[in-house]
Amino acid sequence: MSEICVLIVEDEVLIAEDIANSLNLIDYKVSGIAYSSEKALDMLVSRQPDIVLLDINIKGSQSGIDLGRIINEKYNIPFIYLTSFADKATVDEAKKTMPYGYVLKPFSEMELYTSMEVALYRFANENKNKEGLPGLDEINRTLSTNLTGKEYEVLTDLCQGLNNKQISDRQFISVNTVKTHVRQILTKMDVPNRTSVIHKLSQMK
Amino acid sequence: MNNKTTGNKFFVASMHRTSFRTLFRIFLFCFFADSIPAYAQEKIASSATQIALKEALALKEKGNCEDAISLFYGAYRQFEVQGDEQAMTTSADGWATCLLSSGKVDSALAVYQKVIQHGKKAADFERVMFAYSVISEIARMRGNPQLSLENNLKCAHYCQLIKDQKTYSSRLSIIGSNYLELGQIDSAYSYIKKGLQLKESIRDTALLCIAYDHLGNYYRSTGELGKSAEAFLNALKAAEIAKNDSQIGSSLMAIGSVLIKDNHPEKAREYVERARVMFDTLGYPIYYANTLNLLGRIESEEGREDLALQHYHQALDVFLKKSSRLRVHGQYLLLAKAYKNIGDYSQAWNFSASALQTALELKDETRKAETLLLQGQILVLQQEGLRAEALFKEALSIGSKLKSPAFQVESLQGLMQIEEQRGNYKEALHLLRESQAWEDTIEARKESEFLQQLEAKYKRREQDAAISHLNFEKELMDFRLENSKDIQKLLVVGGILALIVAALGFFLFYQKKKNAALLVEKNKTIEKALADKELLLREIHHRVKNNLQVVSSLLSLQSKYITDPTAISAVNNSRSRVRSMALIHQNLYQSDNLMGVEVQTYFTKLLAELFDTYRVDQDLVALRMDIEPMKLDVDAIVPMGLIINELVSNSLKYAFKPAEKGWVSVMLKKTDQGVFLEAADSGSGFSPDAFENSSTFGFRLVKAFVAKLEADIKITGDESGTKIQIHIPQNQLNASV
Numbered sequence: 043m044s045e046i047c048v049l050i051v052e053d054e055v056l057i058a059e060d061i062a063n064s065l066n067l068i069d070y071k072v073s074g075i076a077y078s079s080e081k082a083l084d085m086l087v088s089r090q091p092d093i094v095l096l097d098i099n100i101k102g103s104q105s106g107i108d109l110g111r112i113i114n115e116k117y118n119i120p121f122i123y124l125t126s127f128a129d130k131a132t133v134d135e136a137k138k139t140m141p142y143g144y145v146l147k148p149f150s151e152m153e154l155y156t157s158m159e160v161a162l163y164r165f166a167n168e169n170k171n172k173e174g175l176p177g178l179d180e181i182n183r184t185l186s187t188n189l190t191g192k193e194y195e196v197l198t199d200l201c202q203g204l205n206n207k208q209i210s211d212r213q214f215i216s217v218n219t220v221k222t223h224v225r226q227i228l229t230k231m232d233v234p235n236r237t238s239v240i241h242k243l244s245q246m247k
Numbered sequence: 248m249n250n251k252t253t254g255n256k257f258f259v260a261s262m263h264r265t266s267f268r269t270l271f272r273i274f275l276f277c278f279f280a281d282s283i284p285a286y287a288q289e290k291i292a293s294s295a296t297q298i299a300l301k302e303a304l305a306l307k308e309k310g311n312c313e314d315a316i317s318l319f320y321g322a323y324r325q326f327e328v329q330g331d332e333q334a335m336t337t338s339a340d341g342w343a344t345c346l347l348s349s350g351k352v353d354s355a356l357a358v359y360q361k362v363i364q365h366g367k368k369a370a371d372f373e374r375v376m377f378a379y380s381v382i383s384e385i386a387r388m389r390g391n392p393q394l395s396l397e398n399n400l401k402c403a404h405y406c407q408l409i410k411d412q413k414t415y416s417s418r419l420s421i422i423g424s425n426y427l428e429l430g431q432i433d434s435a436y437s438y439i440k441k442g443l444q445l446k447e448s449i450r451d452t453a454l455l456c457i458a459y460d461h462l463g464n465y466y467r468s469t470g471e472l473g474k475s476a477e478a479f480l481n482a483l484k485a486a487e488i489a490k491n492d493s494q495i496g497s498s499l500m501a502i503g504s505v506l507i508k509d510n511h512p513e514k515a516r517e518y519v520e521r522a523r524v525m526f527d528t529l530g531y532p533i534y535y536a537n538t539l540n541l542l543g544r545i546e547s548e549e550g551r552e553d554l555a556l557q558h559y560h561q562a563l564d565v566f567l568k569k570s571s572r573l574r575v576h577g578q579y580l581l582l583a584k585a586y587k588n589i590g591d592y593s594q595a596w597n598f599s600a601s602a603l604q605t606a607l608e609l610k611d612e613t614r615k616a617e618t619l620l621l622q623g624q625i626l627v628l629q630q631e632g633l634r635a636e637a638l639f640k641e642a643l644s645i646g647s648k649l650k651s652p653a654f655q656v657e658s659l660q661g662l663m664q665i666e667e668q669r670g671n672y673k674e675a676l677h678l679l680r681e682s683q684a685w686e687d688t689i690e691a692r693k694e695s696e697f698l699q700q701l702e703a704k705y706k707r708r709e710q711d712a713a714i715s716h717l718n719f720e721k722e723l724m725d726f727r728l729e730n731s732k733d734i735q736k737l738l739v740v741g742g743i744l745a746l747i748v749a750a751l752g753f754f755l756f757y758q759k760k761k762n763a764a765l766l767v768e769k770n771k772t773i774e775k776a777l778a779d780k781e782l783l784l785r786e787i788h789h790r791v792k793n794n795l796q797v798v799s800s801l802l803s804l805q806s807k808y809i810t811d812p813t814a815i816s817a818v819n820n821s822r823s824r825v826r827s828m829a830l831i832h833q834n835l836y837q838s839d840n841l842m843g844v845e846v847q848t849y850f851t852k853l854l855a856e857l858f859d860t861y862r863v864d865q866d867l868v869a870l871r872m873d874i875e876p877m878k879l880d881v882d883a884i885v886p887m888g889l890i891i892n893e894l895v896s897n898s899l900k901y902a903f904k905p906a907e908k909g910w911v912s913v914m915l916k917k918t919d920q921g922v923f924l925e926a927a928d929s930g931s932g933f934s935p936d937a938f939e940n941s942s943t944f945g946f947r948l949v950k951a952f953v954a955k956l957e958a959d960i961k962i963t964g965d966e967s968g969t970k971i972q973i974h975i976p977q978n979q980l981n982a983s984v
Contacts, residue, residue, distance in 0.1 A: 055886060055948075055951045055952050055955045056951075058951070059948070075951075075954070077954065077955040077957075101882075
């Protein structure tokens with residue numbers, strides 16, 4: 043819960059396993075692997091991901107691009123295409139769905155991490171409150187249990203799309219402490235994941 | 248100006264008996280004539296003349312002919328100055344009509360010529376037609392059928408021009424009568440018939456009655472008395488329907504005259520008597536006198552000469568009072584002949600003298616000769632040869648002057664009788680011969696006339712035949728022409744249609760051929776493309792297999808340089824996984840079907856290789872395979888192959904202690920829901936929990952593949968062995984199970 047949750051939509055088992063393995067190593071949590079479009083639609087609801095990695099050519103009635111369109115319309119969470127298709131037609135079609143990134147297979151771990159970081163940061167900034175992050179008092183007024191000062195600091199970082207490791211580096215606290223703070227924030231704000239925190243804050247006045 | 252002034256003066260002179268209003272206007276006009284502008288004068292003159300014309304017409308209506316004549320004349324002169332043809336026609340017409348009704352026939356004829364002249368210019372054909380009809384009537388009454396005929400023909404022409412069918416039809420009948428009078432019986436008949444038909448078609452009983460009348464006259468002249476009587480009876484019926492009394496009367500009279508000829512004096516008298524009463528009451532004196540004459544003739548036929556004379560005298564009285572000298576002369580002659588017949592020579596002489604006097608008055612040589620002959624005959628009967636001779640000789644000279652053989656004959660016969668009386672037989676014989684010679688000329692003339700008539704008839708018939716033949720030919724030609732036109736049209740249309748059809752047919756044929764050729768070409772291209780694609784796919788599978796083979800070899804080589812047994816095992820495991828995938832691609836490019844993989848073949852090879860890889864003695868560990876033959880899609884077979892690879896590798900590595908006997912089995916079966924896959928061994932089992940919690944790479948892969956296939960996995964294990972059962976749903980297998 044406290045980590046950034048990732049949904050992988052990829053019908054190639056070994057590749058999916060590989061991606062999942064690498065992400066788990068660096069403080070992301072793979073909340074699900076969908077091998078087909080139908081499963082993916084299920085998991086978008088059941089697994090509450092913060093970000094989605096989308097293969098374009100997947101099994102099932104809908105393509106990755108169709109899923110991208112649905113995510114944009116219904117879920118408002120960032121997604122990145124992972125695909126071996128770089129032909130013009132596919133790219134033209136894909137870019138219309140406003141993806142936060144487009145990573146070509148085969149990719150290195152570093153390429154994937156960078157793309158995800160940029161995507162999360164952009165998403166956080168695009169969705170942040172226009173008048174800046176609301177003050178602690180302002181937030182606390184809407185909550186039944188108040189956030190602490192430290193938690194507010196962590197929240198500030200969280201709202202810039204940082205992951206737990208990055209927050210721990212900034213706040214000079216351990217990753218585990220960050221996780222605890224994040225868990226506290228999610229519980230107090232009564233939201234399932236980080237993306238929801240950003241959404242909730244952006245709607246606050 | 249002079250003319251106008253004259254005209255104006257004329258008006259003033261002639262209008263003193265008309266209306267004061269008009270007089271006043273004319274007076275004013277005359278008074279100011281010189282002090283107003285010329286165009287205005289003309290205007291006034293014109294309107295004044297128009298007024299005069301109206302006045303004249305009104306006078307004519309009232310019956311004041313004398314005054315009307317002078318007004319018409321004045322108007323006519325005035326219009327002549329103005330050059331108004333229409334007005335001239337109108338005024339001349341009125342003028343002529345008035346002249347006619349006041350008995351100035353010759354003047355009237357001259358004015359009618361003017362009407363014709365101006366009417367033609369003014370296109371007033373109605374008046375022209377009427378003028379012609381009057382002229383022809385007068386000519387007919389005056390015994391000039393030729394002139395009458397000419398005018399009638401013109402009249403008929405104008406009738407047609409103004410489309411007056413009624414007048415036209417009656418003109419036709421009258422033309423027929425003209426021909427009858429001229430003795431051209433055939434033409435007469437055809438015109439009368441034509442007139443009759445036309446009248447029947449326009450259903451005018453009055454006209455019809457006239458037509459029948461003419462027809463009756465025609466038959467009477469040809470001597471067909473029965474038919475003649477019938478025609479006159481028809482005329483009578485028509486006249487009765489039309490309630491035209493004068494026509495009824497004349498029909499009755501005509502019937503009477505026919506009956507006399509046919510020797511039915513009693514019946515004839517009946518009809519004539521009716522006619523006489525009718526004319527008497529209606530006040531037609533001349534017709535009345537005619538009936539009297541007819542009655543007289545009937546009486547004399549029956550020998551009642553005194554009664555006949557009585558009738559003749561009555562008629563004479565009427566004629567003397569009401570009729571022209573011509574008729575009076577005829578009546579005198581009739582009376583003279585009647586008295587001569589009963590032997591009253593003195594009376595006969597008296598009447599013949601009156602007749603001679605009338606003839607002299609009329610300056611009519613024919614009538615004079617006729618009278619002279621009668622007088623001569625009377626004198627001969629009175630034995631006064633000398634006086635008679637002088638008269639006969641005069642008649643003879645008139646006869647020779649008129650070139651009338653009939654007079655010659657009669658005169659000569661009269662002379663002969665005188666010589667006979669004198670006993671001068673030689674002279675008489677000579678005269679007889681002479682008269683016979685004249686008679687012969689009459690006969691000859693008659694004969695030649697008859698011949699001429701016959702010839703004319705013949706020619707006419709020939710002409711008719713020729714005309715009808717020509718007509719027939721023309722009709723035939725028309726018909727042929729129409730036919731040929733139709734045929735031509737048909738041919739042209741047909742030709743065009745045929746061309747279109749042919750063009751369309753050819754076009755379709757060409758298109759079809761082209762399409763067929765195109766299709767064949769396309770098919771060839773497609774087949775070629777398909778073959779190319781297959782070749783390419785085979786090539787790709789081959790390359791993939793080769794590459795995997797290279798990886799496998801790479802790993803194999805690498806393992807030779809590793810000493811750590813765990814590492815060796817890991818590399819070997821990886822190598823076996825790569826091999827299992829390479830096998831699939833090998834199978835694919837070697838099989839006929841690039842899309843599906845024959846599972847039996849693949850599994851056999853895979854398992855053999857696994858046994859080989861882990862160096863398992865098949866005498867110790869038996870391989871039991873129960874694989875239903877089926878083809879599976881690559882997407883399905885890869886995970887299945889990898890699952891089998893992991894499970895069997897695991898069994899071969901861990902299930903059996905060294906030198907322990909046992910078996911490993913793999914089963915694949917089709918079920919209703921999809922495919923059932925079972926891997927089992929007889930070695931030491933492991934608990935399902937161990938699988939669930941196992942974090943080993945192999946089991947993780949199996950779980951992932953099972954998840955991907957959306958399959959159910961069930962693990963049962965104890966000391967007697969392990970059994971792993973997997974149900975793969977149909978939808979994951981896609982093709983060709």
